[in-house]
Amino acid sequence: MENLTFLLNHPKKSYFWVICDESGALIEKGQSKSLKDIVSQKKLNKIEGFIFSPLLSNKKIEVPPARKSQILESIPYLLEDNILGKIKDYHFVMTNRNESGEVNVSLIPKTFMDQEINHLYEEGIHIDSLSLLDTGFKINKSESFLVIFKEFSIFSLGSEWGWCSETETILSTLRKSLDEFNCTSLNVYKLDQLEEIDWQKYIQSDVIVNCIEVNNELDFLEKALPFLKQNLNILQNQYAPRIDWKELLINWRYALATASLVIAFYFLQISLEINQNNSLASELEEKSKSLFYADFPEELQSNDIQKALKNKLRNLSFSESEPFLITVQNLTQVISNNERVSLFSINYDMNRNQFMVEIQCSQFEDLEAVKSTFLQGGYQVEVGSSKRVGNSILSEILIRKS
Numbered sequence: 001m002e003n004l005t006f007l008l009n010h011p012k013k014s015y016f017w018v019i020c021d022e023s024g025a026l027i028e029k030g031q032s033k034s035l036k037d038i039v040s041q042k043k044l045n046k047i048e049g050f051i052f053s054p055l056l057s058n059k060k061i062e063v064p065p066a067r068k069s070q071i072l073e074s075i076p077y078l079l080e081d082n083i084l085g086k087i088k089d090y091h092f093v094m095t096n097r098n099e100s101g102e103v104n105v106s107l108i109p110k111t112f113m114d115q116e117i118n119h120l121y122e123e124g125i126h127i128d129s130l131s132l133l134d135t136g137f138k139i140n141k142s143e144s145f146l147v148i149f150k151e152f153s154i155f156s157l158g159s160e161w162g163w164c165s166e167t168e169t170i171l172s173t174l175r176k177s178l179d180e181f182n183c184t185s186l187n188v189y190k191l192d193q194l195e196e197i198d199w200q201k202y203i204q205s206d207v208i209v210n211c212i213e214v215n216n217e218l219d220f221l222e223k224a225l226p227f228l229k230q231n232l233n234i235l236q237n238q239y240a241p242r243i244d245w246k247e248l249l250i251n252w253r254y255a256l257a258t259a260s261l262v263i264a265f266y267f268l269q270i271s272l273e274i275n276q277n278n279s280l281a282s283e284l285e286e287k288s289k290s291l292f293y294a295d296f297p298e299e300l301q302s303n304d305i306q307k308a309l310k311n312k313l314r315n316l317s318f319s320e321s322e323p324f325l326i327t328v329q330n331l332t333q334v335i336s337n338n339e340r341v342s343l344f345s346i347n348y349d350m351n352r353n354q355f356m357v358e359i360q361c362s363q364f365e366d367l368e369a370v371k372s373t374f375l376q377g378g379y380q381v382e383v384g385s386s387k388r389v390g391n392s393i394l395s396e397i398l399i400r401k402s
Contacts, residue, residue: 001045002027005228006035007133007221008116010053011152016218018225019044031218036123046351047125048230050133052217053164054152055112058134059083059105060161063097069364069386069395071097075105083107093236095159104161106132106232117239128351129230134162138229144183145227146170148190149217157181159231174202184208187227189220236385236396240347240356327355327379327399334373335359340366344394354400356384360392367395374399 006017017038018029022045032038039047061078063071075094076087083090091113094105120127137145139158147154153170155177156162163170178186185208190197192213199209214220302308335343344358361367367383374381374397384396 002042003046003048004035004039004042004044005221005225006047006049007217008049008051008053009149009217010051010055010116012217014217016216016221018218018222020225024226026222029218029222034123035120035125039123039125047127048129049127050131050136050228051116052133052147052149052152052154053112054166055109056132056134056164057107058132058162059107060102061105062100062102065097065101068096069383071103072385073387079105079107085109091234091237091239093232093234095232098160104135104159104232106135106234108132108234113234113239117235127235128349129233130235131230131232132162132164132234134164135159135232136228136230137162137224138227142182142184144178144181144186146174146186146188147220147224148188148194149220150191150194157183158229171197171202175204178203178207185210188212189214189224191216237358240345327401330374330377331355331357331399334370338366338369341370352400354398357397357399358394359397360394362392364393367393367397371397 001022002019003022004017004019006015008015014031014033015035016031017035019027019038019042021027030038059079059082061075063074063078066074072094075092079092080087089110091108091110092105094103097103117127117130133147134154134156135158137156137158139145139156139160145154145156145158147156148167148170151167152164153167154162154164155170155174160181177183184206186203188209188211190211190213192215203209212223214223331343331346335341338361340362342360344360346358347356348354349356359367359370361370364386367386371381371383378401380400382398384398386393386395388394
């Protein structure tokens, strides 16, 4: 299976992309103003991306010990004095609280999300994960990354923190950033057409600099790919990945077609029972036999068409769709059994066979009850962010079959 990774350079309005196989070997690469054509031509297993933009930012804040859902509720109040505009105009996601009692929060204007992310969805491009390049590196202890693209650059500490700004601003604060986070090594990706940098002006002499020159953003993506990681996926809440129902139905077309035929025959047989005293009953029965054995020639001929239909329904297998249908059935049952719980939204990731569900409940005990029910049913359950909406609680739950 092939995987696509892209870098959106927002100032340039350009996508730089690479397609690799499961082992990570490069198959194809390119640059385009849209991903629509390349995605429509390929059967891709996974699509993930990184955004390079000075319009997006990260904030590192100290928070008290609490559940992630409670911390998430407090974020707007902790940030409102440190951002431009109103907090309600921002979409934000955060990391888990670290040992120092801090979380890193990625802040993205909702106008950006609406324009860029919804545009991709409208083009039929369903992304699995998307992160700011600022937070998109695999980081070892005391390590840092610097990416210099002419006017703008980023400094990254992976999921811990990162920022994108004008190159001169980044360089002028580099020494302070390295000191603050006790970094002893700096991995630099720099466009080869830029002038050489006198690192002694910007960093301590004991910091090890590993400089890699790149031709352009595409060359950077190819060379940096082994070190990139989706540390903080911004596709959450209302921007969570959407289900490609068209592709889903195509994959299930045989199972659905078979089920439709069997159900049609079943209702035809019911009509026979209703009209068994009618003179047309025998004619209809012969017709149903003829249709049934024409569509299912592998079935043994039998005079008892009802028995043949019931056996076909009993033996019908939905193969890959079965886990999906079973989970939907279980979810429906769990929700309907608790009057204080309602389904707000549901997203299905076919590649990972997992559900991201948003439920609305009256209290956290209801959320724990839902979680406990699925755990007892042999599912893996992760409770994500929660927020209070009026008198209710809106919570995310990730559900996958063990």
